[in-house]
Every structure is written in C-alpha cells, then in structure tokens.
Amino acid sequence: MIRSVSNRFPGMAATLPAARDTLPVTTDPDVLAGYAHDRAEGAEYSLPAAVARPRDTEEVAAVVAYCAEHGIPVVARGAGTGLSGGANGMASAVVVSFEAMDAIVRIDPDERVAVVQAGVVNDDLRRVCAEHGVWYPPDPSSSPWSTIGGNVATNAGGVCCVKYGVTKDYVLGLQAVVGRGEVVRLGRRTAKGVAGYDLAGLMVGSEGTLGLITEITVRLRGARAAEHTVVGYFDDISAAGQAVTAVTASGVVVSALELVDRYCLRAVDEWKKMGLTDGGSVLLLARCDGPGQAGEAEAEVVLDCFARSGATWSARSGDETEAEALFMARRLVLPALERLGQVLTEDVCVPRMLVPEMLGAIERISAEHEVHIASLAHAGDGNLHPMVVVPPGDGAARRRGHRAFERIVDEAIRLGGTVTGEHGVGQLKMRGFADEVGPVVLGMHRAIKSALDPVGIFNPGRVFAAEPAGDDAT
Amino acid sequence: MIRSVSNRFPGMAATLPAARDTLPVTTDPDVLAGYAHDRAEGAEYSLPAAVARPRDTEEVAAVVAYCAEHGIPVVARGAGTGLSGGANGMASAVVVSFEAMDAIVRIDPDERVAVVQAGVVNDDLRRVCAEHGVWYPPDPSSSPWSTIGGNVATNAGGVCCVKYGVTKDYVLGLQAVVGRGEVVRLGRRTAKGVAGYDLAGLMVGSEGTLGLITEITVRLRGARAAEHTVVGYFDDISAAGQAVTAVTASGVVVSALELVDRYCLRAVDEWKKMGLTDGGSVLLLARCDGPGQAGEAEAEVVLDCFARSGATWSARSGDETEAEALFMARRLVLPALERLGQVLTEDVCVPRMLVPEMLGAIERISAEHEVHIASLAHAGDGNLHPMVVVPPGDGAARRRGHRAFERIVDEAIRLGGTVTGEHGVGQLKMRGFADEVGPVVLGMHRAIKSALDPVGIFNPGRVFAAEPAGDDAT
Numbered sequence: 048m049i050r051s052v053s054n055r056f057p058g059m060a061a062t063l064p065a066a067r068d069t070l071p072v073t074t075d076p077d078v079l080a081g082y083a084h085d086r087a088e089g090a091e092y093s094l095p096a097a098v099a100r101p102r103d104t105e106e107v108a109a110v111v112a113y114c115a116e117h118g119i120p121v122v123a124r125g126a127g128t129g130l131s132g133g134a135n136g137m138a139s140a141v142v143v144s145f146e147a148m149d150a151i152v153r154i155d156p157d158e159r160v161a162v163v164q165a166g167v168v169n170d171d172l173r174r175v176c177a178e179h180g181v182w183y184p185p186d187p188s189s190s191p192w193s194t195i196g197g198n199v200a201t202n203a204g205g206v207c208c209v210k211y212g213v214t215k216d217y218v219l220g221l222q223a224v225v226g227r228g229e230v231v232r233l234g235r236r237t238a239k240g241v242a243g244y245d246l247a248g249l250m251v252g253s254e255g256t257l258g259l260i261t262e263i264t265v266r267l268r269g270a271r272a273a274e275h276t277v278v279g280y281f282d283d284i285s286a287a288g289q290a291v292t293a294v295t296a297s298g299v300v301v302s303a304l305e306l307v308d309r310y311c312l313r314a315v316d317e318w319k320k321m322g323l324t325d326g327g328s329v330l331l332l333a334r335c336d337g338p339g340q341a342g343e344a345e346a347e348v349v350l351d352c353f354a355r356s357g358a359t360w361s362a363r364s365g366d367e368t369e370a371e372a373l374f375m376a377r378r379l380v381l382p383a384l385e386r387l388g389q390v391l392t393e394d395v396c397v398p399r400m401l402v403p404e405m406l407g408a409i410e411r412i413s414a415e416h417e418v419h420i421a422s423l424a425h426a427g428d429g430n431l432h433p434m435v436v437v438p439p440g441d442g443a444a445r446r447r448g449h450r451a452f453e454r455i456v457d458e459a460i461r462l463g464g465t466v467t468g469e470h471g472v473g474q475l476k477m478r479g480f481a482d483e484v485g486p487v488v489l490g491m492h493r494a495i496k497s498a499l500d501p502v503g504i505f506n507p508g509r510v511f512a513a514e515p516a517g518d519d520a521t
Numbered sequence: 522m523i524r525s526v527s528n529r530f531p532g533m534a535a536t537l538p539a540a541r542d543t544l545p546v547t548t549d550p551d552v553l554a555g556y557a558h559d560r561a562e563g564a565e566y567s568l569p570a571a572v573a574r575p576r577d578t579e580e581v582a583a584v585v586a587y588c589a590e591h592g593i594p595v596v597a598r599g600a601g602t603g604l605s606g607g608a609n610g611m612a613s614a615v616v617v618s619f620e621a622m623d624a625i626v627r628i629d630p631d632e633r634v635a636v637v638q639a640g641v642v643n644d645d646l647r648r649v650c651a652e653h654g655v656w657y658p659p660d661p662s663s664s665p666w667s668t669i670g671g672n673v674a675t676n677a678g679g680v681c682c683v684k685y686g687v688t689k690d691y692v693l694g695l696q697a698v699v700g701r702g703e704v705v706r707l708g709r710r711t712a713k714g715v716a717g718y719d720l721a722g723l724m725v726g727s728e729g730t731l732g733l734i735t736e737i738t739v740r741l742r743g744a745r746a747a748e749h750t751v752v753g754y755f756d757d758i759s760a761a762g763q764a765v766t767a768v769t770a771s772g773v774v775v776s777a778l779e780l781v782d783r784y785c786l787r788a789v790d791e792w793k794k795m796g797l798t799d800g801g802s803v804l805l806l807a808r809c810d811g812p813g814q815a816g817e818a819e820a821e822v823v824l825d826c827f828a829r830s831g832a833t834w835s836a837r838s839g840d841e842t843e844a845e846a847l848f849m850a851r852r853l854v855l856p857a858l859e860r861l862g863q864v865l866t867e868d869v870c871v872p873r874m875l876v877p878e879m880l881g882a883i884e885r886i887s888a889e890h891e892v893h894i895a896s897l898a899h900a901g902d903g904n905l906h907p908m909v910v911v912p913p914g915d916g917a918a919r920r921r922g923h924r925a926f927e928r929i930v931d932e933a934i935r936l937g938g939t940v941t942g943e944h945g946v947g948q949l950k951m952r953g954f955a956d957e958v959g960p961v962v963l964g965m966h967r968a969i970k971s972a973l974d975p976v977g978i979f980n981p982g983r984v985f986a987a988e989p990a991g992d993d994a995t
Contacts, residue, residue, distance in 0.1 A: 157766075157770045157874050158769075158873055158874050159873075202719075209712070213713060213715075215719070231959075231961050231962050232962070233962065235939050237903055237938050238904070239870050239899075239904050239943055240941070240942060241726045242953075242957055243954055243962075243966055244727055244731075245689070245723060246965060251719065252715045252717075252718070295632075296631045298654070300743065337812055338812070339814060340813060396714055397711060398711055399632055399633075399711075400629075400631050429711055430711075430713050465711055465715075465716045467714070467716050468713040468714060469715055470715070472717065480716050484717060487699075491699070491705070491720060492718055492720075495969060495972055495973070497972065498968035498971065499969070510717065
C-alpha cells in the first residue's frame, strides 16, 4: 500500500525531510475506486490520479508542497460520508485521505479541551471523552464513521445541536496545511481570545477549499445529565409542524426535536417490522436534559405542547432503552430508504417558526412534481431533510426529483432560510448557494479563496466556481 | 451639526441618492476632539479630518464610497469605550460614528432573534430583551455605554461569558458596508447554516479593518434562572488561584468567576469606604445559575472549593441586593484606580488551569519592574486584567509599567495563551499579536485584508501593519 511515488510523481518524496524517501501515496486503480465519491447522489466524480494517506502533518505538507509546485488539485477526504459531493474525486487530483491520522493526541478533562488528528472518528472521540467524564456534543448521524476533520470541514450538525450547537461552536483551534505547503496553527486553546481574524472559524465549513486541516483542538463539556424522551404521533405533517412551533415558543430548550414523516416510518417498518406506523402518520421525538427536576419539568412542558397541538398519541419516557429504540428507528430511515432506490437528500434550513410553512410547501412541491418526498427533520433547528427515493433505473423520476429539490431550495431562500443547514454546498448546492448570497458576497468568497489559495489547488470548483459565469476566464 | 459636506469633501453627497444633498458629516474641530481617541492609555491618536454620523446604512455606504474613491481612511467608532486604541482618530481619516444608528429593529422572542443597528447600546438591548422575556448574554463592563457594533467589532466578552460565551457566539448575521461601498448581508437568521465561508464570523473581532458593520442579527436566550452568589476572601493571590483551579476542575459551570486583588479592593475602599479589605487580601466572586435546585447545588460545590483552598472567609448568598453590592464593588475598580492616575490595562488570557501560574508570574514581574500591578480577572476563563496605575506626571513609572506589560504578554504566550482575551489588538497589542501568531499566519491576515479591502481604507495600520517590517513597501 505504502510505496514510493517517485515513478508516478517524480520529486514528491523530495519535499519530505531527508530521512523519509517514501510517501504513502498510491495510484493503484483498485484503491482509487474506493476514493472516487462520497455518499451524495447525483454529484459528478472521477477517479483521482492518486490517493495519499499521510501519517502526520509533515507528510500532508509534503504532498501539498508537491501539488502546489505542479498545480495538481488536492481533495481532502475524511470518511467519505459527505452528502454534497464535496469530497468526490476529480481527474488529475490527489485525494488526501486522513484515515491514517486517527490519534487522539490529548484529552484534558480539567481544561475541557481535546486535541485530535483530523482522521479521528466522531464516535471514538465521544467514547474516549466519556471515559474521562467529559462530553464532545456534535453528533451527526454519520458519527459511527465520519471523522472530526470531515465534521470540521463541513461544520457538521446533528441531533443535539438544537441545544448544544454545531461543530463550529466546539472548535477552538486547529493546525492546517495552507498555501504552498505551510503548516500553521490557527485559533487558540484558551477559553477566550480576540487576537486577529477568526481564521480557525473561517476554515470551519470551508469544505477543503482553503487548505487541509490536520489537527483540531476542541472544547468539551462536562458529562451531560440524563435525558428524558417525549414522543408524539400526529395525523398529518401540519399538526406536527404546529407542535414544533409550540415547543419552540414554550421557552424550553430541548436537547433534540426530530420529525419523522409517514414515508420514513413506513420504509423502516417494511424493513424492521417495528410497528412504527401503528401510532399515526408523523412522529416527533423530543429530548430534554435539564439537570434533575428541571429536565422532568421540561419534558412535561413538551408533552403538553404535543397534546395541545393535536397529538393522536404522546408519552414521556425516562427509560433509556425504550427511548433509544425510537431514536434508533430515526437513524434507520436513511438505510431503509436506500433499500428502495437511490435517495436524493435535501438539507434546507428555515427560521424555526416557519417549519410548518416549509413543510406545507414541500407537500405542494411533491404533488406538483409527482414524487413522493419523505421528510426527516431536525425540526427544532428548522433544518429539514426532504428525501426523494428514485426507483432503480427510473430516469424520469430522478429528473422530477431534482426539479422538485430546486423548487424546495428556492422556497427556503424565499422564507429567509439557507440552502444547506449542515451538509455543505459541495457540488450539489452551488446554484442555490450563489442565489442565496448574491454576486457581491460570492465575490468576497472568491477574493478570500484567491488570497489564501493563490495556486488554486484546494478542492477547486467546489462550493463556488473560480470565476463568475460568463467571465472570459471561465 | 448636520450640514452639507460639499465644501470640504466635494462630491461626497453626490454618492447619495438624489433626494439627499446633505450628509451628517462635520469638520468642526471642537466636535472632532470628542472623537480623537478611545479609552486606551498610551495609544497614538490624531484629530480626524471629519466625523460622519450616518443615520442609516445608505449613508454609511455613501461615506465609504466617497472615501474609497479618494483613498481616505475610514475609522469605525461605537461609543469609544475600547481599551486598545483601535477606534482612535488618525490624521486625514473620516471617523464614522454609529451614535445615530441606535434603532432596535426587531425582537422576536419566539424565534429567539433580535435585529439591531450597530449603534444600539448593549444595556439598552438587554433591557428591551428582558421586557420580551428573552436575554442577550454578552455583558462587557462597558455595557452601560458600549454599542453592539463595537462589541461585535472587538468580539467583546464580559462576566457571564465563562458560561454563556462571547459576542461571537451570539452573532448570526450582519449587514456591512465593504470594499468600495457595497452593502452586503453576511451570515444568516436561521439556527443553523453552512452555506459558504463564515464571513459574518470573520467580521466579528476584525476591529473595523474589513468594513463597517451597520446592522446585526443576534441570537437570544430565554430569560435566565435566578443566580446564587458565592464570595470568598483569601490571604494571598496564590490561594485564590488555587480556588479558581478547584472550581474549574469541579465540573460546575459557573456563570461568573471574578477575581479582585488587594490593590483593587484598597482603591475602591479609599473611595467608597465599603470595608472591602476587612475580610482579606483577595476576593473571589462566583455566580451559579443552574435552574432550581441545581443552582443551589452548584453554589454548594463552589463554596466547598473556596473553603478547601484556604478561604479566610466565604459565604453563599441568594440575596440579590447583597450580591449586587459585591459585584458593584468589582465594577468600581477601574474608576477607583483612575482616580489615582493613568491606568494601563492588560488583557492576557491563558488556559484556565494556568491562572495560578500566570498570577505568580505577574507578581514576579511586578517586583522586578518596581511597579504595583493591580489584578482584576475573569478568572474562570483565564482572562486576566493586570493594571498599572501611573501617578500623574511620573514618566519613569509609566515606562516601567509598559516594560512590565511587555513581559506579561511574553509570559502569556509562553503559557500557550493569547495577548488579548477580549479587548482586541488595536494599536497596543500589535507587537504581541505578531509574536503570538507568527509570520505565516500574519501573512494570511494581510492577504485577507487586501482581498476584502483592496483600496486599504478600513482602519489601516491597526491590528497589523500592511507590510512586513523591513519590507520596501513599508
């Protein structure tokens, strides 16, 4: 696997310190195939020219220095669980995979800080933190596989971010390889700090377009209190939407508020026979984790919101096993849908109080485009994941699904929302992103990209095009 | 006050829409004098050429467009409470004061969002939020006067940020005038969003060097629970430092943890006769605001930490009047010291667990440089404010104070800290900032500055020099 690259990339190893004459880079087509695309459906991809699997920051710097010198595009890759095509291979590019950089460098429970290499898997960090009595909150659905580096590059969200924030809220500092291979430390490791621009924050969510993140210093929290779960079934999506609005307006800050619609429930039932659709059409899953009696009081308020919004059935549970079973059902939605065909996944986010309006718009768009749109939502954040399942080989359904999604994106922008709540722009949201921010702000993005990536090697053409459409230089 | 500027700045009014032929710009020297400097001691300043007091974003854009066309520097100014010289006047510059843009545009308690013009005073926003049952947490000591725009430009901290974070944690989006006068909206108003670079976050803490912030959308919290106060007196700074470490390690997330040393206590006593020094040498003030019984339990833990660390006297109080009196004493420290002479204020921040080590270093440096250094600290964050009082006219003491502060900055960097926790770089921390981040990261700052401020008009020469020292272009 690890071999000298001197035959295919003459001189790449020479950028390394003298003691190392090989770099873990491969051009084996069988290996390359495993790095050609992430989990996005419908995004373009190609076999890259090579895959590098560096073991430390020095090797990352060597690869970048070589690529900068030769104008070779560099695509950063975590676990490949992305949903926007941002880590897909491109022809002539080197994909830099961080799988070999999976060391948890330090957990400091007193200082509430952890330092990890970019390739550390999210759940691994969370598990080790728990052993030290501390907690790293960001919990994307991909947490059993996705890496902290990938989470940082896309500013990943998750279920508990309705109360605890997203990845950005936990990144204090990072080490990155930028420009022509320079290694820099950005941000800090103190609780506060305002020295200069927030360049660490700028790297978060930059999707590999400004450099390669090699090590991350994250903020931790103390172990969380026990969670109380409240579940409610509703007859239709509109009643569930009203319940979400009621919870948001109640003042209770829930630690999860997830919506699973009838299409999702049915898909899981068909697979796992969990009887999920027996209770009703739409399921809301809430959690409250206020300490002690406060958590119980919060759960009572949420239960009342569900009842007042017309829940056909609702219940509280302090029983972690039962609660876990229902949250497990939610996690099974995507694999359950993938059994039925290709799943196109949306990721719009609207102001929380407009969730019912957005859900209504999705129903209308679904009818107009003659596609079933299954909806899963981090409803408490206003972050919706409408999904279209395309039966294998049904090109017409696929085209209708894509058209419906473009309409959903437009509607989210119209409601003051954003085209991507947590998946990133990648390739799939480039049109929507440009529409959302407009030409002047897009120009600011291009200016920053040119300033920090003068050679133009970092994930070029992703998130936004290098030049305005119609420009001569395109 | 408001008059046509056409005599002194020919054509500036022409950049406005036809309906307006005057801009609120003045060149009256008596008025200019009031905008010459902020509250930093020891930073350079000059009378600016003019002061603009725009009434809306359109007028800000007109001023910036004019200045960009004519290469005139633009200095943004909130209330002038800054402590680093960042808003000081400079010769030939236009100071843009946001005092006339003080409208609270919208408070949305359900969505937990407020929209304010840049000139809204912090306490005014907090008061109006309270009337709506919501809370805007950032609480810098300057909150009765400082503006949200100024808070955003410096990423202001405060007392409660040990639990609730700093200004950056509350900025969702903003409107700004950038480049050559373009008006842009950055960020978002949804709870989540990952569309493109975090340009709103980049503007936060940029100290007026990347554009002028005209309107801010902030995240709000629900009304906070009642606070429990714990106070403790200690014989020396080392025991107090150990108590801070014990609280940090206890797992309790306090909502305030302030340290006031004997020099500060004595200065307040000499002024207000509060008897603060009767109890001991160093005062720690902690607050806990966990909901209901949780808050009481937290206060008990803190009290125990104080006792175990050798407090000579400690007590809990749920009585807001008594607690407020002690926190008031803390707020009186700066004016009490200013009665005695010029106050040089430091702002280093170190990893929380190293607070005792940093306090020890400050004592050593104080002795070596023969200056009394009074220390006030947001101790729970590791953010220390050592202060030197220079008796009027004592140039030698002043020079010793500055030398001592340079040593303190070096020591903070050595401990893995930062040269500024919440005051900003401005002019006073430029040397320390450059040392802290190093030449490559400083180069990234310059590249971003050039990219977003191509004419170089926004607060030029502040935070960092436009060119590396020794460069021909300097």
